[in-house]
Amino acid sequence: MLRGFFIILLFQLAGEVLQKFFSLVIPGPVIGLILLLFSLIYLKKIKSKKILNVKKDVMSTGNAITSYLSLLFVPIGVGVVMHISYLEQNLYQVLGVIVLGTVLTVGLTAKLMEFLNQMLQRKKK
Amino acid sequence: MTNVETLYRIWVYLQTEPLFWLTITIGAFLVGDYLYKKSNINPLVNPVAISILIVSGILLTFGIEYERYFNGAQFIHFLLGPATVALAIPIYNQIKLIQKEALSITITLITGSLFAIFITYYLAKSFGLDEKLILSMLPRSVTAPIAMGISELINGLPSLTAIITIATGIIGASLSTFVLDFMRVKDMTARGFAIGLTSHGIGTARAMSRNKTAGIFSALALALSGVAVSIIIPIIIKILS
Numbered sequence: 001m002l003r004g005f006f007i008i009l010l011f012q013l014a015g016e017v018l019q020k021f022f023s024l025v026i027p028g029p030v031i032g033l034i035l036l037l038f039s040l041i042y043l044k045k046i047k048s049k050k051i052l053n054v055k056k057d058v059m060s061t062g063n064a065i066t067s068y069l070s071l072l073f074v075p076i077g078v079g080v081v082m083h084i085s086y087l088e089q090n091l092y093q094v095l096g097v098i099v100l101g102t103v104l105t106v107g108l109t110a111k112l113m114e115f116l117n118q119m120l121q122r123k124k125k
Numbered sequence: 126m127t128n129v130e131t132l133y134r135i136w137v138y139l140q141t142e143p144l145f146w147l148t149i150t151i152g153a154f155l156v157g158d159y160l161y162k163k164s165n166i167n168p169l170v171n172p173v174a175i176s177i178l179i180v181s182g183i184l185l186t187f188g189i190e191y192e193r194y195f196n197g198a199q200f201i202h203f204l205l206g207p208a209t210v211a212l213a214i215p216i217y218n219q220i221k222l223i224q225k226e227a228l229s230i231t232i233t234l235i236t237g238s239l240f241a242i243f244i245t246y247y248l249a250k251s252f253g254l255d256e257k258l259i260l261s262m263l264p265r266s267v268t269a270p271i272a273m274g275i276s277e278l279i280n281g282l283p284s285l286t287a288i289i290t291i292a293t294g295i296i297g298a299s300l301s302t303f304v305l306d307f308m309r310v311k312d313m314t315a316r317g318f319a320i321g322l323t324s325h326g327i328g329t330a331r332a333m334s335r336n337k338t339a340g341i342f343s344a345l346a347l348a349l350s351g352v353a354v355s356i357i358i359p360i361i362i363k364i365l366s
Binding site: 005008009011012015025026027028029030032033034036037040041058059061062063065066067068069070071072073074075076077078079080081082083084086087090093094095096097098099100101102103104105106107108109110111112113114116117118120 | 172215291
């Protein structure tokens with residue numbers, strides 16, 4: 001557990017350092033995600049018992065943290081409610097853009113991907 | 126009298142302690158989660174939204190500043206970083222399925238990201254919002270730290286972007302299931318990918334708790350669209366100006 005957490009923190013740290021060093025727009029944790037993903041793919045070929053154990057550790061810790069992902073958004077979410085007055089007289093227009101924009105984007109994106117998946121699968125057959 | 130004074134002193138002390146705000150935050154979340162399960166997993170009853178309302182209600186009732194609350198709750202907030210890194214694990218576990226759908230993922234990623242940006246611009250413009258606000262809204266479909274970075278880059282207001290982005294996540298997480306059911310999208314990979322692309326982390330957290338495949342594709346879209354939008358927006362701005 002502790003070893004798994006340590007490794008995840010290490011990847012985040014590496015991500016943050018790379019982000020600062022190259023002043024990237026992509027945040028450190030997302031770079032950490034990409035690094036960890038590639039490391040896991042790379043380590044797939046290596047069958048040493050020690051590495052497999054560490055990998056198992058990282059995976060069980062990671063699964064534990066991500067299962068509470070929703071909770072982690074509460075503190076900044078409270079910030080939105082507390083700072084909503086920043087939007088002043090534009091509040092309803094902004095909410096309108098968010099609701100309409102989100103509904104249209106999620107619907108059309110999902111429809112497009114479903115269509116592409118079906119089309120490409122039919123081609124393969 | 127002394128009793129009241131002692132109670133008051135304890136209250137003042139508790140407000141400055143992380144223990145108190147951590148307990149309130151986790152307690153509020155458990156209430157939200159309980160109501161969500163009690164409602165037969167109704168997509169409109171969102172545990173994150175409920176717990177946010179409970180905590181904000183407490184802060185507003187007792188006149189407590191957000192900064193004081195956040196100071197205590199930042200231990201929970203901190204875990205967002207490691208949790209984002211850890212999303213590599215479910216993505217890794219589904220790498221075969223992702224490779225199989227690589228082409229639809231790529232096309233959907235580019236089209237969906239472009240659409241999210243343009244529809245935001247179009248709607249904001251037709252609602253008569255001013256330029257600074259529009260710029261701050263453009264990156265709202267990606268995870269908050271990326272959105273804030275883009276906003277800064279294109280002369281928006283990062284703090285405003287943060288509010289709008291997180292509001293997008295909460296609204297998207299609450300409405301997506303409803304919209305996708307209405308549009309009869311059955312493909313779980315497509316549902317998840319669309320949720321992650323539009324409502325980033327909060328949508329992903331939501332998708333993860335409902336369907337494993339959808340959650341994984343949502344996490345994938347969260348990472349990929351973050352990269353895509355941070356490349357697309359500066360290019361569009363450069364072309365237009």
